Amino acid sequence: MTCLLINGSIALDAGSLSQVLTVQQQVGVHSILLSHSHMDHTNSLPFFIENVYGKSERGAIDIHASEATIYAIRKYLFNNATWPDFTRLPNHLLPAVRFHEFQSEQPLVIEDVTFTPIPVDHLVPTHGFLIEQDGAAILWSSDTGPTQRLWEIANRTPNLKALCIDTSFDNSLQEVADISLHLTPRTLEVELAKLQRRVPILLHHLKPPCVERIVREVRNLRNPDIDFLEQGREYTF
Ligand SMILES: [Zn+2]
Ligand SMILES: [Zn+2]
Numbered sequence: 001m002t003c004l005l006i007n008g009s010i011a012l013d014a015g016s017l018s019q020v021l022t023v024q025q026q027v028g029v030h031s032i033l034l035s036h037s038h039m040d041h042t043n044s045l046p047f048f049i050e051n052v053y054g055k056s057e058r059g060a061i062d063i064h065a066s067e068a069t070i071y072a073i074r075k076y077l078f079n080n081a082t083w084p085d086f087t088r089l090p091n092h093l094l095p096a097v098r099f100h101e102f103q104s105e106q107p108l109v110i111e112d113v114t115f116t117p118i119p120v121d122h123l124v125p126t127h128g129f130l131i132e133q134d135g136a137a138i139l140w141s142s143d144t145g146p147t148q149r150l151w152e153i154a155n156r157t158p159n160l161k162a163l164c165i166d167t168s169f170d171n172s173l174q175e176v177a178d179i180s181l182h183l184t185p186r187t188l189e190v191e192l193a194k195l196q197r198r199v200p201i202l203l204h205h206l207k208p209p210c211v212e213r214i215v216r217e218v219r220n221l222r223n224p225d226i227d228f229l230e231q232g233r234e235y236t237f
Contacts, residue, residue, distance in 0.1 A: 001040045002142065002205060005029070010110055012129065012140065015040050018047035020232075027055045031110045033102075034065040035142030036126035037072035045073070046083040053086075053096050060098040064108060066117070068125035070099045102127075118153055120144035122181045130157065136237050141165040143205060145181030151194035160199050161237040164229055165191070167203040170213035185217035192223065204229040 001015030008025075011017055011032040018026065026048055035041055049061065065073070078085045078097070086097040102108055104127065107116045112134075117127035121144050128141035128150055137159050141150055143166050154163055168182035177184045182205070183191065192201065203226065206214050218226055229235075 001043060002035070003041075003044070004140070006113060006131070007111065007133075010113060012131075013041040013142070014045045014048060015043060017044040018051055019044060023051050026051050029061075030056060030058045031062045031064065033110075033115055033129065034063065034069050034073070035128065036066075036122060036124050037069045037076075038124065038143065041142070042073065042077065045077060049086050049096055060095050062098050062100055062110075064100045064102050064110075064115075066104075066125055066127060067101050070101055072124070074099070116153075118150050120150055121147045132159075135159055136161050138237050139163045143168070143182060145178065145183065146187055146191060148194075151191070154199070155194075155196045160197075162200045162202055162235075163195075164202045164204055166205040167214055167218065168205050168207050168210070170210045171217055172213065173210065185214060185221060188218070189221055189223075198225055201226045202229040203227070 002013040003015040003017055003020065004012040006012060009028055009030055011029050013035055014032050017029065052061065077083055078087065087095045087099065089096055102117050104117055104119045107114050114132040116130040118130060120126050120128045120141055126142055126144065128139065128144065130153055131138050131140060137157050138161050139150065139154050141164060154160060166183050167185060167188050169177040169184050171184050171186045174184050174186060177187065203218065
């Protein structure tokens with residue numbers, strides 16, 4: 001369940017905020033960027049909000065997402081049936097949560113980190129992000145099938161330090177991957193041919209039943225730049 005913590009205070013997706021971080025660490029998170037509305041990227045939002053409710057001195061939690069993602073979160077999650085509408089609690093003037101709509105390729109700056117949402121190709125409107133700070137950049141793709149713009153951005157970002165991309169299924173589930181717009185090691189190889197430079201490639205979003213086969217098939221690609229994003233590990237770029 002996708003969830004990355006940036007500089008201790010900004011979450012990239014919210015798949016496991018409340019499961020992995022202590023309550024004290026959760027209180028330190030004040031901004032969340034969402035790639036898309038799927039549950040494996042948003043499911044910890046209700047419990048995270050409950051855990052930090054009233055504890056943050058900074059006020060509301062800022063959730064940045066596309067119009068489509070905000071619509072889905074409001075309609076299906078914070079809808080007063082599944083969970084309370086925290087944009088109106090404790091009251092609408094001082095809410096616990098504020099939504100901010102971002103636009104494709106319009107950079108937004110949160111605490112000196114610049115995030116540029118890059119549209120990728122998935123079942124629902126989805127964005128990866130170009131993430132930049134202090135002259136270093138990483139590209140993080142979120143869920144995607146074969147895509148185009150992400151590679152164009154990668155090829156024109158000279159200070160790119162790493163690229164994180166989905167490899168959800170092993171090759172035996174190619175049809176499932178194609179239908180659900182995810183990558184397998186086979187389609188990952190096709191995608192990587194669009195990259196005109198060498199940069200560390202970090203794979204993530206491996207579906208648990210497929211992990212062993214994905215690892216084997218990725219090793220067979222014999223690409224020394226590919227590695228796997230490790231759960232719980234801290235990375236510095
Ligand atoms: Zn998804
Ligand atoms: Zn996903």
